[in-house]
Amino acid sequence: MTATTRDTMTNSTATAASPEARTAAFYELEPHHHPEGASTMLGFWIYLMSDCLIFAMLFAAYGVLGGNFAAGPGPKDLFELPLIAVNTAMLLFSSITYGFAMLVMEKGKVRATQGWLLVTAVFGASFLAIELYEFSHLIHEGAGPWRSGFLTAFFSLVGTHGLHVTFGLIWLFTLVVQLSKKGLTPANQRRLQCLSLFWHFLDVIWIGVFTFVYLMGML
Amino acid sequence: MSDHSTPHAEDHHDDHGAGHGTMRDYVIGFLLSVILTAIPFWLVMTNAIADKATTAIVIMAFAIVQIVVHMIYFLHMNTKSNNGWTVMALIFTIIIVVIALSGSLWVMHHLNTNMMPMPHDMGQLP
Numbered sequence: 355m356t357a358t359t360r361d362t363m364t365n366s367t368a369t370a371a372s373p374e375a376r377t378a379a380f381y382e383l384e385p386h387h388h389p390e391g392a393s394t395m396l397g398f399w400i401y402l403m404s405d406c407l408i409f410a411m412l413f414a415a416y417g418v419l420g421g422n423f424a425a426g427p428g429p430k431d432l433f434e435l436p437l438i439a440v441n442t443a444m445l446l447f448s449s450i451t452y453g454f455a456m457l458v459m460e461k462g463k464v465r466a467t468q469g470w471l472l473v474t475a476v477f478g479a480s481f482l483a484i485e486l487y488e489f490s491h492l493i494h495e496g497a498g499p500w501r502s503g504f505l506t507a508f509f510s511l512v513g514t515h516g517l518h519v520t521f522g523l524i525w526l527f528t529l530v531v532q533l534s535k536k537g538l539t540p541a542n543q544r545r546l547q548c549l550s551l552f553w554h555f556l557d558v559i560w561i562g563v564f565t566f567v568y569l570m571g572m573l
Numbered sequence: 574m575s576d577h578s579t580p581h582a583e584d585h586h587d588d589h590g591a592g593h594g595t596m597r598d599y600v601i602g603f604l605l606s607v608i609l610t611a612i613p614f615w616l617v618m619t620n621a622i623a624d625k626a627t628t629a630i631v632i633m634a635f636a637i638v639q640i641v642v643h644m645i646y647f648l649h650m651n652t653k654s655n656n657g658w659t660v661m662a663l664i665f666t667i668i669i670v671v672i673a674l675s676g677s678l679w680v681m682h683h684l685n686t687n688m689m690p691m692p693h694d695m696g697q698l699p
Contacts, residue, residue, distance in 0.1 A: 396655045396662075403666040410670040414677040439614050446606055449647055453599035460593060554647040558640055564610075565636035569617045573625045 391544045398548045402555050405518075409559050412511040413566065420571075422503030429504075429571030432497055434488075438568045441484045442560065448477035449557045456550050464537055467546070468530050474553070475530075478523050485516050508567065515563060518556050525549055594649050602646025609639040 455470035489509070492498065499509035529549060532542055613632040615621065622628045644650045652660050 396658055399655075399659050400662050403662050406666050407669060407673075410673050414674050417674065417678050418681040435614065435618050442610055442614075446603065446610065449606075449643075450599055450603040453594060453603075453647065456594065457596055457599070551648060554643060557647070558643045561610075561636050561639050561643070565613065565632055569613055569632050570629055572617050573628055 394544050412514055416507040416511050419503035419507040424502035426502040427497050433568050438564055441481055442564050444477050444481040445557050445560050448474045449554055452553050459546055462538055464533055468533055471526055471530050475526050478519055482519055515559055522553055598646050602642055605642045609635050
């Protein structure tokens with residue numbers, strides 16, 4: 355807003371109606387200016403916290419239903435810990451390679467950022483592939499989500515996490531294309547930071563999954 | 574307007590958004606995560622501790638420590654980002670999660686243990 359428009363605005367409010375002008379003094383007439391995207395990170399963090407609540411409810415459902423096998427197979431018959439260990443490693447590697455992407459992003463290197471993002475995508479896709487293999491294996495054995503309360507809760511919890519990883523990958527590929535079209539603009543840097551939070555957050559949820567579902571199921 | 578809002582925007586700029594990590598942060602976080610993941614897997618796969626309840630408590634403790642490590646080294650949590658609102662939102666979420674999880678498990682456990690035994694022959698009921 356230029357100085358002349360501000361002057362005309364104050365003139366018009368002063369001359370129009372003096373009682374209204376007095377009431378308006380309680381409000382901030384000038385629109386409070388925030389730099390673009392200043393509150394994005396806080397807003398995205400609050401979204402992540404609400405996502406955390408979704409996972410908390412799924413964990414609670416698994417905790418309640420996890421023992422209802424309906425005379426079907428239990429965790430010890432179904433889970434293969436070496437596979438889960440490989441899966442966990444994939445997600446951990448993808449976390450640190452995303453960290454490397456953020457580091458080269460701060461130095462302004464577009465190509466290197468895209469490269470590390472694609473490495474992250476490879477690890478994320480391997481995680482998803484292993485998880486889908488596990489799911490198809492379970493369903494093939496007749497241990498699908500319809501088999502028992504335990505399996506329903508298991509597929510809901512782990513499936514929701516896998517769905518989040520899938521959307522994270524779609525977002526990641528979108529940003530790789532965005533970077534090649536527009537470069538490291540402030541908006542793109544903000545988007546990369548949001549995806550960084552999202553990606554590391556999914557790793558945090560996975561810690562809960564492999565501890566409570568897989569490791570404690572095998573005890 | 575721009576002339577009076579610019580200094581306001583600049584002095585707020587430093588504490589907006591998440592913090593930035595360094596290479597050292599990511600490497601330390603990664604190494605700690607690998608160790609904190611490998612030990613619980615090793616404990617369960619080799620049955621290193623005979624008592625199952627002890628193993629469960631130990632691997633849960635490792636999970637909590639690893640979550641804190643991720644929060645600090647990967648998510649760059651600190652009490653100053655966004656003037657403390659990030660941490661406030663996190664504390665609020667943790668309180669809700671603890672209430673929901675412990676409440677659900679507690680109530681349903683009591684329901685399971687205190688419920689009247691069901692008659693096996695439902696067909697003979699009037």
